[in-house]
Amino acid sequence: MSKRDELLNRFGSNLAESMGAGRQSGQGAAPASDRPAGPNPHQGTNRLRTAVEIEVDRIEPDPDQPRQEFDPDAIARLAASIESHGQLQPIAVRWVPDRGRYVVVAGERRWRAIKHAGRAKVAAVILEGDRSPEQILELQLIENCIREDLKPVEQARAFKTLMDANAWTASRLAEALNLTGASVSRALALLDLPTAVQASVDDGRLAPSVAYEISKVDDPTEQEDLAAEVVSAKLNRAETAEVVRRRKSEGQGGRRPGKAKAKPRKVTTRTYRTSTGYKVTVEHRKGTDPDSILDALKEIITQIETSVSTNAEAA
Known part of the structure; x- marks a missing residue:
């Protein structure tokens, strides 16, 4: 038994005695020390020093994060859920001394919804240590890819930014984000399409996989x-x-060897x-x-x- 558990047991025993537990009653109650101990809810857990509640107004969004559009209706629905059930998952933030503010690394939708719900504080995990903009972008991409929060073209632009910043190939990016090389290649192909076609992809009228086929033209x-x-x-x-x-x-068809290529x-x-x-x-x-x-x-x-x-x- 650890020193901590020994002290807790002693403290618990003394507290029980001070409240009269263990005294003989008419029914002959057994001493507290002889009773079977119940499961300890704190066993196997550690408190995080970086998990805190922060005033909402001391936090600001990251202007460089890959996600740029937030559906007001979706934010309102999430705010209603938070009002009913509370904040079920903390956001992640980092401290920026130059701004004197915390900046959201992951969970901006939750932060916006909590503001919308009128709450004064938000549960957050503070990311300690210095991180480069590329490392922060990588964290944001991982979080958004897992949650599938990014629009397809937003994701493709973020992929390209991360590749350019780190001089990565598509396969290296796929490895870093635990994606398949094919999925990264299909995403990057969206950047070669006209703006009107990209808009059709982002608003859901055109599936990304179909747009990839169109990019072959x-x-x-x-x-x-x-x-x-x-x-x-x-x-x-x-x-x-x-x-x-x-x-x-x-x-491409219909041209004979030695003949001038006819204009199709x-x-x-x-x-x-x-x-x-x-x-x-x-x-x-x-x-x-x-x-x-x-x-x-x-x-x-x-x-x-x-x-x-x-x-x-x-x-």
Whole structure:
């Protein structure tokens, strides 16, 4: 038995005696020392010197952290949960002497929600020691990747920042963040897409895996056209990959050895899905627009109706 446990036992015994425990009663109660000891809730635990409660106003967000957008509705929902159940997980902060403030390293959503809930203090773990901006970014990336809090393009930008700062390859970054090399490569490919396509990824209209297939098309204008087509037709990754493969094949095929390379004719393709499972694909070498597609479909409907009517009369 350790010295600490011995003192606690002695203290507990003396306290029990002072309150009359162990005295003989009419029923002949057994001495406290003979009773079986219950489980000690403090066994196997250590108090953290760095775990504290900090006034909310003494903390500020990190302007360089990878996550830049916070959904007000999500913050309000989290604040309501904190009001009902309390803060279940501390945030992580570091002290910045130049600012005279603590700066959030991990848990900015929780900090914002606690402010929204009107609480005066927040439970936090203080990260001790000096850390470089790259090390802080790595910690933030790890926390956000685990919690899947970052938008895809935000994550890709953070990956690129960390790679540039440390002169890392994609595989080295994947190793540091415990990710697969393929997932890092797919994320970085989003940075090569036009801004409009990136916006479609971040707002959820275009899945990152589908956007990765679109990035295999070289021309930015064609990337935007293809992204619009994919969103409109709700194509999945396999279908998008097939469209990309077909376009690249059309752009590279048909040239004989020794002949001058002919300028490929650009074909714009749009595919539409119906609720009954049919897919309608529209192609045109001079580009497509909603009005011309609508006119073409009306003409096709007329042709189908004529065919149905003719077959009915023949029957």
